[in-house]
Amino acid sequence: MAEQTGFVAYYRVSTTKQGLSGLGLDAQRAAIARCIGEAELVAEFTEVESGRRSDRPQLDCALACARVHRIPVVVAKVDRLTRSVAFLSRLLEAGVEVRFADLPTIEGPTGRFILQQMASVAELEAGLISARTKAALVAARQRGKILGGNRGAMLTKAAQVSGRLRQQDKARKWVLDLAPIVRDLHERGVVSLTHLARALTSRRIPTPRGKAAWSPMQVRRLLATLKSFESFAAKSSRTNI
Numbered sequence: 443m444a445e446q447t448g449f450v451a452y453y454r455v456s457t458t459k460q461g462l463s464g465l466g467l468d469a470q471r472a473a474i475a476r477c478i479g480e481a482e483l484v485a486e487f488t489e490v491e492s493g494r495r496s497d498r499p500q501l502d503c504a505l506a507c508a509r510v511h512r513i514p515v516v517v518a519k520v521d522r523l524t525r526s527v528a529f530l531s532r533l534l535e536a537g538v539e540v541r542f543a544d545l546p547t548i549e550g551p552t553g554r555f556i557l558q559q560m561a562s563v564a565e566l567e568a569g570l571i572s573a574r575t576k577a578a579l580v581a582a583r584q585r586g587k588i589l590g591g592n593r594g595a596m597l598t599k600a601a602q603v604s605g606r607l608r609q610q611d612k613a614r615k616w617v618l619d620l621a622p623i624v625r626d627l628h629e630r631g632v633v634s635l636t637h638l639a640r641a642l643t644s645r646r647i648p649t650p651r652g653k654a655a656w657s658p659m660q661v662r663r664l665l666a667t668l669k670s671f672e673s674f675a676a677k678s679s680r681t682n683i
Contacts, residue, residue, distance in 0.1 A: 447481050447482065447513075448481060448482040448483070448484040448511060448513045448646075449474075449478050449481055449482070449483055449484065449513055449514055449515070449516045449541075450483070450484055450485050450486075450487070450504050450507050450508045450511070450513060450514070450515045450516070451471075451474050451483050451485070451486040451487070451504075451515075451516055451517075452486075452487050452489070452500070452501060452504040452515050452516070452517050453467055453470045453471070453486070453487070453488045453489065453518070454470075454488070454489040454490075454491060454498075454501075454517075455467060455488070455489070455490055456490075456491070467488065469518070470518035470519075471518075473518040473519070473543040473544065474516050474517075474518055474543050476543065477516060477541070477543035478516060484507070484511055484513060484646075485504070485507045487500040487501070487503050487504040487507075488500060489501055501533075505533075505536050505538050506619040507619075508538045508539075509536075509537060509538055509615055509616050509619045510616065510619045510620055510623065510647055511646065511647060511648065512648050512652065513539075514538070514539040514540060514541050515538055515539070515540050515541070516540075516541045516542070516543065517540065517541070517542050517543070518542075518543045518544065519542060519543065519544045520542050520544065520545065536615075537611070537612040537615055537616075613650070614671075616650075617664065617667050617668060617671065618671065620647070620664065620668070621668055621671075623642075623645070623647070624638070624664070624665070624668065627641050635658035635659075635661045635662055636658050638656075638658075638661045639655075639656040639657055639658050639660070639661045640656075642656045642661070643655045643656045650663075650664075
């Protein structure tokens with residue numbers, strides 16, 4: 443799998459005046475530059491929003507760009523994203539790794555775990571309750587108590603199904619993020635499978651398996667998937683009329 447070393451930068455200022463003057467942006471850019479070192483900034487997005495709002499189109503664009511390129515989003519400070527627990531939790535479910543310049547060690551699986559705890563103590567408590575319940579069931583079995591059903595197998599099966607659904611949702615989001623890029627290429631006259639493959643490769647967008655170069659066959663599968671999504675959306679729209 444091709445190694446991805448780039449980042450997508452997300453900046454946020456609270457007022458239009460700050461956005462126009464650049465006040466606060468220079469400090470954020472400097473913090474991010476120190477954090478990523480020699481790594482490349484593939485794209486930068488600046489939001490002029492209140493920290494209390496969760497509808498942030500530039501953040502959506504940053505997340506979509508990061509999903510397409512399979513690289514992290516980097517933010518100067520945790521509070522530049524949000525002070526809302528619910529919104530940060532939703533962000534962590536977007537299928538994108540998020541790094542913070544003021545928390546340089548917060549990355550990878552360990553970093554995600556720590557951010558989840560910052561976002562929701564209640565989530566940790568739910569996990570503790572689950573652990574205590576499992577321990578109680580084990581203790582009951584050790585005492586010879588017969589429990590109905592194979593609960594361990596049921597929990598394992600549920601975890602496997604949940605994992606598959608998460609992977610499918612991540613793949614679906616990635617394909618949908620590619621849709622506007624493919625549409626733009628079509629409008630520019632890039633329509634053949636070979637030319638589309640070259641264009642996606644030149645834009646340094648990894649293949650579904652993370653390779654650097656696209657093949658015409660992979661483009662064919664991508665177009666077929668996009669077409670199936672569009673057909674489903676059209677049917678759903680007609681049903682809801």
